[in-house]
Amino acid sequence: MKYDFDTVIxxxxxxxxxxxxxxxKFGRRDLLPLWVADMDFKAAKPIVDAIQDRAAQEIYGYTARPDSYFEAVMDWYKRRYGWEIxxxxxxxxxxVVTSMSIMMREFTKPGDKIIIQTPVYYPFFSVVQDNDRELICNPLxxxxxxxxxxxxxxxxxxxxxxxxxxLCNPHNPVGRVWTKEELIKLGNLCIKNNIKVIADEIHGDLVLGGKRYTPFASISEEFAKHSITCVAATKTFNIAGLQASTVIFPDKKDYDKFEKVLNILDIKRNNCFSLVAVEAAYREGEEWLTQLIAYLEENIQFVTDYCRTNIPQIKPNKPEGTYLLWLDCKExxxxNEELQDLMVNEAKVALxxxxxxxxxxxxxxxINVACPRALLQEGLNRMEKAIRGKFLE
Ligand SMILES: Cc1ncc(COP(=O)(O)O)c(C=O)c1O
Incomplete structure (x- = not known):
């Protein structure tokens, strides 16, 4: 079916x-929200149907995962990325953030050093520092x-x-989809130094312009053994409110340690809606995803062209993946305070x-471009007006 990403909901x-x-977050509510990585689009029809069918059963008790749930995850990664999980x-x-925080607490000791590659998704800082581990930045x-x-x-x-x-692969916020060669170089360095890679690959399905996402663990058996991968249909399919993700542990010792914590905290089950939604997404969501990516590519082009023509002081970085555009506003x-103030209090946009x-x-x-183009246009118009106003004063 043809999906409509244009209608403002x-x-x-x-x-x-x-x-x-x-x-x-921003101190006022009259803003156009173009911030958190959540899309202003309806979910794919098979997901909506699966949730509605489940809701219609009118019993919402504790949920057990059937084999078909696991098969849907495995099939998706094998079919699309050649990764045999x-x-x-x-x-x-x-x-995913829950998983990373559990790993910090259970797999490391206070004072252990953890490397992140900055600029990067801000919870990478907090999961390390708030769990009293030492953060080491390896800037891009x-x-x-x-x-x-x-x-x-x-x-x-x-x-x-x-x-x-x-590792953030693809990388939020700079939008790199790391190539196999780049990952091999990184992985070899880590393996040589006995460093395990936690690969946050939540944006792996959101790859643009014909680029190819390579799951870090798919590179070799050795890479798999030295890694833990976090993925989630929730980001790909805009169902984050259902709260479900998948962690892939090729090393059984890691799996057992992690699962023990899920049991202690009693957070080991899917809720009854995420269970059916995730399976439907991986089995039947591809048509929606293909159309979404085409729409995102056009939105990115739209922002790029708009800035070039009307706000040349803002230079969008061309992303290879994610629906987040990194805007160079240095000109x-x-x-940073003045920039945020300009966007929030003058342009009334939340970035x-x-x-x-x-x-x-x-x-x-x-800026998050996963919204109808009309909203993006509105946001850019507001930014242009605010910038003209400020610099013509
Ligand atoms: C790189 C990255 N990891 C994790 C998350 C959040 O995932 P979750 O909601 O499953 O914790 C996001 C959300 O934007 C993200 O960009």
Whole structure:
């Protein structure tokens, strides 16, 4: 079927964090929300049908996962990415950030060093630091238009205290889809130094422009053994409110340790709606996803063209994946507070301030383009007007 991504949907009764938390996060509620990674699109029809069918049963008790749930996950990764995940590697978790936090607490000791590659999704900082582990930043390098990994810096920072590296593949917010060669170079360095890779691959299905997502663990048996991968249909299919993710543990010792914690916290089950939704997404959601990606590519082009023509001081970084666009705003000549103030209080748009992703994000903003084009147009018009107003004053 043909999906409609253009119609603006009123989310005022949707209890959407993207809208209802504006005041808490930005200090005012009259903003156009283009921040948190949540799409303003309806979910794929097979997902909606599966949830409605489940709701119609009128019994919502504790839920057991059938074999078909695991098969749907395994089939998806094998069919799309050639990755053969074994059934016994798959563990449920309510969310990726939950999983990373559990890993920090259970797999490492206070003071152990964990490497992240900045600028990066801000919970990578908090899962390490709030669990009293030592954060080591290996900043990405900007080479021309592109961000790349800095292997020399990484080698310099590795010592015996480093236990894990948290990889973001594809990378939020810079939009890189790491190539197999880049991952091999990274993985070899980590393996040589006995560092395990936690691969957050939640954006793996959101790849643009014909690029190819390579699951880190799919590269070789050795890479699989030295990694733990977090994925989730919730990001791909915009069903994050259902709270379900999958963690893939090729090392049984890791699986057992993690599962024990899920049991202790009693968070080992899917809720009855995520169970059917995730399976429907992986079995029947591909048609929606293909159309979504085409729409996102057009939205990215739209923002790029708009900025070039009307707000040349803002330079969008071309993403290879994710629906998040990293905007270089340095030419506006504002500090981070002034930039945020301009967007929030003048333009009345809610974007993520780049500095929240690490100090390398200074002078950048992140905009979420997973919304009807009319909303993007409105947001860009507001930004243009505010910038013209400020600089013509
Ligand atoms: C890289 C990355 N990891 C994890 C998450 C959040 O996942 P979850 O809601 O499953 O914790 C996001 C959400 O935007 C993300 O961008």
């Amino acid at each position: 009123d989310r005022s009764n949707n209890f959407a964090a993207k809208y209802d938390e504006l005041e808490v 074994k059934r016994e590697w798959i563990c449920h978790s309510p969310a 390098k900007r080479v021309g238009e592109k961000y790349v990994m800095d292997y020399e810096d990484l080698e310099r920072k590795i010592d015996d205290g480093v236990k894990y590296l948290i 506006l000549g504002l500090n 993520n301030s780049g500095i929240g992703f690490g100090k390398e994000g200074s002078g950048y903003m992140r």
